[in-house]
């Protein structure tokens with residue numbers, strides 16, 4: 002399970018499918034040969050039989066013919082029976098039986114549906130375009146069929162996401178209409194009986210939920226393909242309760258937690274879409290420059306520093322890791338990747354969550370010189386001490402993968418060792434680029450950073466006073482196209498006394514208002 006949360010899992014599913022294709026193809030080929038033989042035999046019996054039928058008397062007075070008829074019915078037909086049975090047996094095709102193939106679970110299917118609607122809502126995608134395989138104007142995949150859209154609609158219905166159910170069912174009906182009008186000169190290639198049943202049942206449920214428009218649209222389609230059904234349709238039909246008083250209300254709930262309904266979340270989505278930018282005033286003070294960092298060697302090899310924000314301090318160091326080292330890191334991480342969890346309430350287990358959809362692995366810095374080098378570079382770039390770092394966290398987001406806005410510091414001191422202190426700073430090494438989406442967004446600071454191979458995004462999560470800086474809320478925007486890889490380094494506060502001393506006054510008050518969700 003958990004195939005949907007990253008690209009590495011999905012590759013296994015492709016392998017499964019490849020195996021099944023080969024298997025079925027070879028079965029079909031085998032059976033086709035047997036069927037052709039059978040076909041030939043049947044034709045010759047047919048011929049013989051029609052000779053006999055044409056002139057029964059003449060045929061049956063010939064002893065050879067009599068013998069052959071006897072033999073056919075005594076022996077041949079039973080042999081044929083056996084051969085037909087054999088063909089049926091050769092055709093048994095059991096997908097789940099053995100071979101240790103990987104299959105997605107119900108949770109995976111739901112995760113993939115959720116990912117699709119997440120992308121649709123975050124990037125304001127037009128459903129008709131998505132169904133046509135077009136993402137933000139770029140055509141990637143093949144079209145979804147009307148059945149695909151219908152199934153997705155049904156899936157969303159089961160997940161109680163009624164608003165999106167409606168959108169996808171309507172798209173499905175649009176496609177069905179176009180599909181059947183394009184094919185109308187030939188035999189009508191509409192839905193089969195089973196699908197019509199499903200459509201009918203869905204229409205009923207929508208009716209009960211108070212979505213009369215979509216229910217009507219769906220019913221019209223069903224009738225178009227099978228007008229006889231109208232006989233069974235009387236209101237108050239067995240089981241179907243009349244819509245209740247509050248059915249209007251029942252339509253509205255969207256399958257989502259309350260955070261995604263806030264202004265703050267809507268603003269975050271805007272930042273992901275690149276619709277918000279820092280004010281010119283904010284931007285004027287920012288520079289791209291060469292920095293000598295905190296080590297004499299950096300006089301010779303200065304860092305390429307890009308400032309995103311001065312207070313709180315958020316910067317990018319460009320070109321900190323070569324493509325070759327990145328490949329090594331990713332290869333080390335792949336066998337250890339597990340579904341990412343989010344911090345639990347104290348006392349409970351770490352939880353998988355739709356809040357964070359990715360896979361990650363933890364790697365020991367000491368286990369490879371590349372990682373030792375990464376910490377050294379960070380020390381030279383920031384002047385911080387790296388005695389207290391968590392292990393390197395390599396994470397991979399598949400399509401639709403994301404990490405909703407959060408803070409990296411722990412609000413509960415039980416969540417970090419007192420002798421190390423809280424997560425003072427975060428450094429994200431970008432281990433891939435992303436074709437579309439997948440930026441690291443800072444909704445309160447009005448900017449998003451696009452992953453660039455080998456760059457490091459660095460910021461302080463804490464004020465100098467070591468109070469939490471609530472302005473540093475950030476997120477991994479959903480990946481629209483591509484696969485996103487990052488390496489997270491968290492540097493803790495103890496041992497930084499001289500690297501980042503506090504000011505004379507506590508400096509935390511500016512960020513307090515950002516603690517409240519709006």
Ligand SMILES: O=C(O)CCC(=O)C(=O)O
Pocket residue numbers: 396404409429439440441442475476477478487489
């Ligand atoms: O994926 C990103 O860009 C952000 C990741 C992040 O914030 C985290 O892992 O804590």
Ligand SMILES: [Fe+2]
Pocket residue numbers: 407408409475
């Ligand atoms: Fe984070």
